[in-house]
Amino acid sequence: MDVVLFGPPGAGKGTQARLLAARLGVPQIATGDMMRAERASGSELGRRFDAYMGRGLLVPDELVLELLEERLRRPDARAGAIFDGFPRTVAQAEALDALLARLGRRLAAVVSLDVGLDAIVERAAGRRVCEACGQTYHVRYNPPPSTGRCGACGADRLVRRDDDAEPVVRRRYEEYVAKTEPVLAYYEARGLLRRVDGTGSVDVVTRSIGEVIDAVRSAR
Numbered sequence: 117m118d119v120v121l122f123g124p125p126g127a128g129k130g131t132q133a134r135l136l137a138a139r140l141g142v143p144q145i146a147t148g149d150m151m152r153a154e155r156a157s158g159s160e161l162g163r164r165f166d167a168y169m170g171r172g173l174l175v176p177d178e179l180v181l182e183l184l185e186e187r188l189r190r191p192d193a194r195a196g197a198i199f200d201g202f203p204r205t206v207a208q209a210e211a212l213d214a215l216l217a218r219l220g221r222r223l224a225a226v227v228s229l230d231v232g233l234d235a236i237v238e239r240a241a242g243r244r245v246c247e248a249c250g251q252t253y254h255v256r257y258n259p260p261p262s263t264g265r266c267g268a269c270g271a272d273r274l275v276r277r278d279d280d281a282e283p284v285v286r287r288r289y290e291e292y293v294a295k296t297e298p299v300l301a302y303y304e305a306r307g308l309l310r311r312v313d314g315t316g317s318v319d320v321v322t323r324s325i326g327e328v329i330d331a332v333r334s335a336r
Contacts, residue, residue, distance in 0.1 A: 117140055117142065117195070117196040117224045117329075117333070118196045118197055118199070118216060118221055118222070118223050118224055119136065119140075119196070119197075119198050119199070119223070119224055119225050119226070119227060119329070120198075120199045120202075120203070120212075120223060120225075120226040120227070120303070121133045121136065121198055121199065121200055121226075121227050121229070122226065122227065122228040122229065122296060122299075122300065123228065123229035123231065123314060124229075124231055124236055124288075124289050124292045124293070124296075125236070125285070125288045125289065125292060126231075126236040126239050126240050126243075126280075126285060126288075126289075127229045127231040127236065127314045128229065128231075128239075128314060128318065128321065129200060129229055130146070130200060131252075131318060132229065132314075132318075132321060132322060132325060133146070133198045133200040135318075135322050136198050136322075136325060136326075136329070137197075137198045139326065139329075140196060140198070140329070141195070142192070142193065142195055142196040142197050142198060143187075143192055143193050143197050143198070144197075144198045144200055145184070145187060145188075145193070145197045145198065145199050145200060145202070146200040146201050147180055147183070147184065147200075147201050147202040148201055150183055150187065151165050151169065151175060151180070151183065154183060155169065161179070161182065161183060161186075164179055165179060165183075177207065177208055177211060180202070180208075181211055181212075181215055184202070184212070184215060185215055185218075185219075188215070188216075188219060189219070196221075196224075199212070203299060204295060204296070204299065205295070205298075205299060206298050206299055206302050208299075209299050209302050209303065210302075223303075223308055224308075224332050224333075224336065225308055225310050225328065225329065225332045226300075226303040226308045226309050226310065227310050227311075227312055227325055227328060227329075228300055228309060228310070228311050228312065229312055229314030229321065230311050230312065230313055230314055230315075231314040231315055232315070233286065233289050235315050236285060236289055237282055237285050237286065239254065239257075240280040240281075240282070240285045241280070241282070242254045242255040242256050242257070243276065243277070243280050244260055244274045244275065244276055245274070245275060245276075245277055246266040246268065246269060246271055246273060246274055247271070247273035247274075247275055248266065248269050248271035248273050249266060249268050249269040249271065251266050251267070251268040251269065253274065257317065257318070258318070260274055310328045310332070312324045312325055312328060
């Protein structure tokens with residue numbers, strides 16, 4: 117089952133993509149993470165990414181799609197994938213459709229986590245990240261251990277990131293809305309878009325997404 121998961125920065129999309137991937141037994145595909153890993157590996161494709169990313173330039177869609185196709189052909193992704201962070205434009209959405217068609221597949225659903233700006237700002241203000249392992253906490257919804265150390269790796273380097281500052285959060289949210297609305301409209305016109313209220317707790321949102329996926333499965 118191939119599913120695209122959308123959500124503004126700070127909506128918990130990464131967490132929900134990871135949980136949904138585990139539920140369906142398919143990989144979470146985050147193109148940004150994949151490109152960074154490919155660069156770090158020193159592969160030929162990674163060097164091609166580095167030629168752009170090293171200069172702060174956008175990586176051409178054809179290179180991203182080449183990476184995606186290679187990933188989707190691996191055994192663990194043959195039954196489906198959760199796309200996290202891709203597509204970002206209508207052109208990329210069309211290209212993803214074409215790629216899946218070449219593989220004899222198609223998207224089952226596009227799930228959008230709807231979270232307003234005020235909620236995003238509040239979430240960002242309380243977020244803390246472990247500099248050592250990347251584990252994320254929230255002082256209200258998922259507080260770190262009372263010891264002040266990361267529960268995942270034990271490091272005492274829990275920080276508030278610069279990009280969680282309110283002006284940055286507002287700018288990123290506005291950019292997301294401006295860039296994503298045409299993509300959501302593209303999928304809505306094809307009857308694939310499913311909207312989920314993303315303002316609840318992690319468990320509540322996970323349950324809502326699960327209900328959407330169950331309904332899509334039943335209708336197939």
